Amino acid sequence: MATIYEVAALAGVSPATVSRVFNGLTVSEEKQRAVRDAATKLSFVPNKTARRLRKQSSELIALLIPDIENPFFTALARGVEDRAQESGFSVVLCNTDEDPAKEKRYLGIAASEQMAGVILAPASDEVDLGSIAELGRPVVAVDRTTPYPVDAVKVDNRAAGIAATTALFDQGYRRIACIAGPAGIETTEDRFLGWRQVVTARRTATHDGYLQHANFRVDGGRAAMEALLALDAPPDAVVTTNNLMAVGALQALAAAGIRPAEFGLAVVGELPFLTFAPASVVEVRLPARHLGTTAASMLLERIAGDTTPPRTVVLRAEVKTPEL
Amino acid sequence: MATIYEVAALAGVSPATVSRVFNGLTVSEEKQRAVRDAATKLSFVPNKTARRLRKQSSELIALLIPDIENPFFTALARGVEDRAQESGFSVVLCNTDEDPAKEKRYLGIAASEQMAGVILAPASDEVDLGSIAELGRPVVAVDRTTPYPVDAVKVDNRAAGIAATTALFDQGYRRIACIAGPAGIETTEDRFLGWRQVVTARRTATHDGYLQHANFRVDGGRAAMEALLALDAPPDAVVTTNNLMAVGALQALAAAGIRPAEFGLAVVGELPFLTFAPASVVEVRLPARHLGTTAASMLLERIAGDTTPPRTVVLRAEVKTPEL
């Protein structure tokens, strides 16, 4: 790999001039041509590391997501990537695995790699943005918010929970349970509050076991649904607060020999890779990709120097009731 | 962010000594303690960029995959990540989108960011590893191979295709079609050859349209299945050469009102997020995660200085026939 010095020597100019050519500063026509010729001849590519050391920043943005195997987050990642790409930034994807320790590690890496900024779907409330913040690097929280005064892009989760539950009610179900995620995680908390609000207001039947907490994954949803079916007065419908738990719930229903139409299911999120006609499931579709592009746009504005006070953008989910 | 100079000043030693402490070289007990105290007091973290500029290499490995929304590749990524993590390396995930241009861009980034190595699931045959190779950075091809003399980890795709087709034959199907991926991609090519071998050897019924080429995604599988069903002599079973196309095929079957048991389906890969009892589908499970860990192990060995000739590791897929 050729360096700027070799290019300079070949072109008969100083390294400074080569740098100026590559950074679009004023250089005379002829030297410019000489430099470019020399550069192509040596197939010169500026060393990003050296540049970064000098400039104290890079064209890399870190994206921290809690579960890379969840299609919601990969769709979000696509959004971030597409937007970043347009501005010449590259995205480093980091899988925190819902683990605050891993999250911390990656934030440290983002700092010591002098990445230009961070987009973060926090694994927990006690995320520590101190190290990033004191470097002055912008951070955008996505999907979930943080206690720090940073930009955020989220979904109106309460409304999504309400919409999901109301849709089931409107279909005639009157014993509506809820499979929520781990307690303490904001998104699932709000969606579950939406459910409770509707259930309370409409005075549907209820039962101690109608609220199940599960992990955010398929197995959690399956176990929760099995628990619901084992109640003496089982529900006739259920709201799951994320996509993967809905998959688990459907698996449990299938295993119990219950056909989709007999049992109402509403999911906050989208059922991934559905293989049967999904007409019988209410999906409250989250704008995953849009969350990503929005977060990336906000981050890029900050990187470009925007210093207005932190904003929080709230996107709406789109209800897709089955055509009956 | 404190620098090594500030630590040195506070500890009353030279920067060189601080560096030595952090790199485990011989330093007297007392200076070592002084340095560590100063470092913690200033919460010093070595600047990775400066280190990289000097050492000409980093603890970052690039993983280039063609489709981040395909669960096969995310599982593979998990494998890479887990293994890399153990050795203190971080993984930069790059989504090439099956696009040779994007792939090239990311390879350039990997080079100019002086990443320690690259794990690559090539988007096409004409991948250009020149820039990486001339830097002497190790490359491991995963899932698909390249024309370059580099390490590779792959699956015995031919055997997988044979296994899938044979399983359908054994279940009694005699009109077995194949939905293959885009022509020219090695994995799908080999799987399709496996299918053809069985179909020819067992002399099952055949038809011009029994081989469908589709893109690697859900919509491709669906379209291909629709085309199959529209034939005058439609097949009674189908082998799909990847996971997402199987999802599409199942969707098309469901839309046509054909129940799983009436039509044989074998998939090379795993059906993601299945919501019905999958007993009726033959899955030839690919060791996605294992591909990732193996590739990462090989790469890490190369990074550590292994200079033995390139190896190709071939893993076997595991057939999971439905319990009838």
Added chain:
DNA sequence: GGTCTTGACGAAATCGATTTCTTGGTCTTC
């Protein structure tokens, strides 16, 4: 013609670590 502004561009400093070179001191060894 003389002073002032302007612009191109080279010399050298800089970013923050690692690593080579050097020095001064301690420890062996005959």
Added chain:
DNA sequence: GAAGACCAAGAAATCGATTTCGTCAAGACC
């Protein structure tokens, strides 16, 4: 006790870019 071996540790070079500073020349203006 002198010579050689060895070791801790500071001084300075180095990695490859960017950027400040200063110089020199050309053009503007009175």
